[in-house]
Amino acid sequence: MTNKKKYDIGDPKAVKQLKEVLNKSRQLRISRVPAKTREAFIEIADEHFEGDYGMLLKWLLEEALEYQNMKEKLIDLGSIDARLRAVEEAVKISQANADKKVIKLLDGSSIPLKK
Numbered sequence: 547m548t549n550k551k552k553y554d555i556g557d558p559k560a561v562k563q564l565k566e567v568l569n570k571s572r573q574l575r576i577s578r579v580p581a582k583t584r585e586a587f588i589e590i591a592d593e594h595f596e597g598d599y600g601m602l603l604k605w606l607l608e609e610a611l612e613y614q615n616m617k618e619k620l621i622d623l624g625s626i627d628a629r630l631r632a633v634e635e636a637v638k639i640s641q642a643n644a645d646k647k648v649i650k651l652l653d654g655s656s657i658p659l660k661k
Contacts (some may be wrong), residue, residue: 574603 566574579587591602639650 576598 587599587602591597591599595605597603647659649659650656
């Protein structure tokens with residue numbers, strides 16, 4: 547009585563099936579990649595990740611997400627900077643008007659202060 551397992555190492559068909567299952571779980575196919583981009587991707591993978599495309603893809607994704615996060619923060623800083631400049635300009639105008647002893651109105655007219 548022989549008890550044959552599902553993946554018997556001696557069975558070439560089973561070995562082939564097992565290899566196919568392992569390869570399918572590790573494959574990623576991307577189409578329409580420009581030739582120069584593909585070459586650069588392979589070159590970076592070879593130089594920095596010992597040819598491991600998966601790790602390069604993971605690293606690129608992490609870098610892109612970090613860049614997006616930093617980009618949002620830089621945009622916020624730009625907005626804050628613009629508002630700060632507007633406040634600084636308003637303070638300068640206010641200080642100049644304080645020396646003149648007038649109140650400047652929003653419509654551009656001014657009212658002299660009484661002493």
